[in-house]
Amino acid sequence: MKIPQLALLTALLCGSALAVQGPSQTDLNNADMATDSWLMSNKGYMGQRYSPLSQINASNVANLKRVCTFDTGDDGSFQVTPQIYRGVAFLGAGNRSYAIDATTCKVLWKNVYKPTGPEVLNTTRGFAIADGVLYRGTGDAHLIAIDAGTGKTLWDKKVNDSSNGYFLSSAPVAWNGMIFVGEAGADWGVKAKMYAYDAKTGAQKWNFDMIPTGDQAGAESWEKADSTSTGGGSMWSSYTMDVDKGLLYISVGNPAPDFASQYRPGANLYTDSVVVLDAATGKLSHYYQQISNDNKDYDTAAAPVLYDINGTKRLAVATKAGYLFGYNEADQTQAFKQATIKVMNQEKNPTAAGLPICPNYSAGTQWSGPAYKPGANMLVVNTVDWCGVVKLGEVRLIKGQLFFGGAMQLNPASEAVGNTIGYDGATGKELWRYKSPGVRIVGGVTTTGGNLVFSGDADGNMYALDSSNGKVLFKNNIDKAPIGGGVSTYTVGGKQYVAVAAGNTSKGLNGVKNVTSRVAIFTLP
């Protein structure tokens, strides 16, 4: 065991008040390629979810053994990827935050947040970690800072009023003394903003309106200005950064109301988009919109991934509508748009008889975005092939006019097909596909230098695929706990471990068996 890991673990195990000092900004800048840590929800700023580690590889992964399990004892949403720093795994589940030994699952501390306002949805997708402090959002729209060494709450900042539908589900990102986080709640009629807060004090540094009004750029895309008051535009998962350029990449969800798009004519910027901001100032750099005037609740929910193809910066993002988009950052053009699953009737209005539509709004790529495998120039995407029927529903009288909504009915869950798919990062061409008929795949996907792809499904199976062809090399059931979180891999004392978050029983996996949230840790014997 390395000295810093030993020191942190010893301090935590002994209940010592030894302050955790890191990770430093340099550590965070190197997080994408780090082997002894998994510092962000999507590992590093670029969001590649790639570990260069190769101790566990295609030739020996079948020998993986579970070494321990940490059961939170609670059910509900569990959509985090275990975040690792110096031998400690940090986890968020509902209002609780945990630090556990990343090799033995021993609980080191537990922090329980007590909401002061109504909780809209208490899903969390993880932490920002910097300079000995964890930062996370809450179901009543607060941003809290927690001492990474002791679990004590350091400060608590109310970001917005949750009684108006606001909450924070995304994993914040830390950069240069700032914490970036955005609001969620479009389905509750919010008008969302992205924020930067001072990491030390919780003071707001800047904010950016995802639903522009007045003389803000993009306001003209709301042809009926009144409709911006409940415009939507949630930030659900986490964020990506180009630290060399100081750019912050933000996936923004659907407009509200979800279905009655006539109520809000126009492109409805910046909903269903990836927005790129100057991280230092919060000023708009550019954006890519995936769907204009969405009327099917097809969020761009998962964080984008940044990668290089022949020295050119690329961005890819996968959406609930079942598409993988690739963009060329040099000239800000779309490089490809690839359907990952069956897509049908997305542009049509709902009908009284019911319009068959693919995917339904609980399918496609939900909160877990693509991983990238450098060298192979390969993107790997989890997506669910699952259709539904949208019926002409709600008729609403507003100012002498009628606006028409729709009600989406999901096809039986047994018809859903989970997929983990490899794509050429340059062209979007499909390379291979692992299919899981009748079982959804919504958790995070991870690539490694051992030519492996790790992920898990709604039946609780964690699996490892050969990254060259998608063949299953390892499968282990995590106590039938539906997997909605991700897999992280890291070394402690020079030995590679794999940790998976299982036991997600939230809306995104409705209909699955209720099993408590847990983390299982594996290694080679």
Add this chain to the structure above:
Amino acid sequence: MRTVSLLRRAALICTGLLVSSAAALSPVLTPALTAQATKEGDTMSRNTGVYTWGPYLIKTYTQDIVLKADSPEVDGIALGTPYERLRYESFLDTFQDMPLTPEQSAQFAQKWKNKISFLLYTHSPGPVSQEEELWQQAYNQGEATETKGREHSYLDLYQPATLTVAGKTLTAKPEIDGPYGDQFTLPAGTPQFRYLGVVHYTFDLTGLPTSGSVTLNFKDSGGKAYTQKADLSQLR
């Protein structure tokens, strides 16, 4: 000045097309009116995707998604004439990518011969979470009806309405479209999920005057009584 004059004329023409304020109610649509109503609805759907009531909306209580402190559960009352009902049907069918054929339009016009319908656009008096309990209380007291395939709601408490035409009183049972769910904004600015739905009262005016004033009487789910007059002479 000339520009203003032209704009005023254009506005008047548009108003005439959409509003038809000068035209009397036509209880039986001629082929020309059938074609005109069909085209109006079709055009409205293709151009905006939003249905504009015009003068057929005879009373408005709530203008927006914001509920005022004393606003009733009825947001507005519309009067559908044979012409308007065909216009609406044409709008809806085009909206669903199934535009009416001339034969379908003629059949629809025939179905609405001599009929008018009052449409009440409503929202539940309280949040959706309270609806089931309130419905059960009303049901126990014999005030609510149960309809198979429809969720229990305040809409089940609507009772028959009456229409007075030339001294004669007609009665119609409520036909319910709903409940649906959506956000409303309370006076304090807080969003709240409410049910909403449309209550239809349809009357057959065969043998009765189709011009002049008529009076609709009904009660909402809370027993609040409404009396609404309408001048059939003002609507096509």
